[in-house]
Amino acid sequence: MKTEYLAIGAHPDDVELGCGGTIAKLISEGKSVAIVDLTQGELGTRGTEETRKQEATDASGILGVTARENLRLKDGFLVNSEEYQLKVVAAIRKYRPTIVFANAIDDRHPDHAKAAKLISDACYLSGLRKISTKSDGEWQEAWRPKHIFHYIQWKHITPDFVIDISGFLDKKIEACMAYKTQFYDPNSDEPQTPISSKDFLESLTYRAQDLGRLSGVTYAEGFTYEKLIALKNFDGIIL
Numbered sequence: 001m002k003t004e005y006l007a008i009g010a011h012p013d014d015v016e017l018g019c020g021g022t023i024a025k026l027i028s029e030g031k032s033v034a035i036v037d038l039t040q041g042e043l044g045t046r047g048t049e050e051t052r053k054q055e056a057t058d059a060s061g062i063l064g065v066t067a068r069e070n071l072r073l074k075d076g077f078l079v080n081s082e083e084y085q086l087k088v089v090a091a092i093r094k095y096r097p098t099i100v101f102a103n104a105i106d107d108r109h110p111d112h113a114k115a116a117k118l119i120s121d122a123c124y125l126s127g128l129r130k131i132s133t134k135s136d137g138e139w140q141e142a143w144r145p146k147h148i149f150h151y152i153q154w155k156h157i158t159p160d161f162v163i164d165i166s167g168f169l170d171k172k173i174e175a176c177m178a179y180k181t182q183f184y185d186p187n188s189d190e191p192q193t194p195i196s197s198k199d200f201l202e203s204l205t206y207r208a209q210d211l212g213r214l215s216g217v218t219y220a221e222g223f224t225y226e227k228l229i230a231l232k233n234f235d236g237i238i239l
Contacts, residue, residue, distance in 0.1 A: 003066050011111065012055065012070070034069075073087065089122045126143055166219050216238055
């Protein structure tokens with residue numbers, strides 16, 4: 001199954017929070033996007049593996065992604081090991097994306113930065129022909145994505161570029177709020193967490209608005225890149 005874009009997150013909801021608006025915009029343009037969650041978020045204070053799985057399914061339906069799967073790696077204990085690298089390599093070769101969206105390079109949750117490095121290394125290793133992986137019992141061909149873009153999560157990281165998501169912020173927030181156990185609900189009896197606060201919910205709007213203000217659009221999502229960006233021309237730049 002070939003998709004143009006593959007969004008990978010350490011936990012269910014990472015992708016929606018980090019680049020949900022970008023995904024919604026790409027899908028509206030007819031692009032194919034798949035999501036891979038590394039863990040089930042089983043250590044989360046709120047919710048369960050089962051509720052997170054259903055919430056991820058609901059969020060995927062809202063965004064309209066082509067496919068979504070969970071690698072069931074160990075939440076809270078992600079490591080950049082051979083075992084985990086090969087599982088991510090197999091996922092990359094399965095979807096054969098041109099562009100990969102990955103976790104923030106630095107963040108409050110230790111899994112996020114670990115996932116960023118794990119995904120980056122797996123993208124490189126995926127292009128090596130002498131590394132053997134299987135999917136659904138079939139040997140896979142080597143495949144290396146052209147670009148890895150890291151979305152921004154809890155911490156304020158200066159982006160290398162932003163994507164204009166004006167017109168898609170509502171879809172992003174709807175997909176995020178599909179994770180009913182995780183985010184703001186004044187009637188919930190679950191323990192409070194930093195991301196279940198009303199302030200965090202409101203931050204989805206004001207952070208996108210601030211990046212939009214700085215870049216001359218209404219709302220934007222930021223990304224960092226691991227190498228120097230080269231522009232083919234200036235047609236895509238919003239002045």
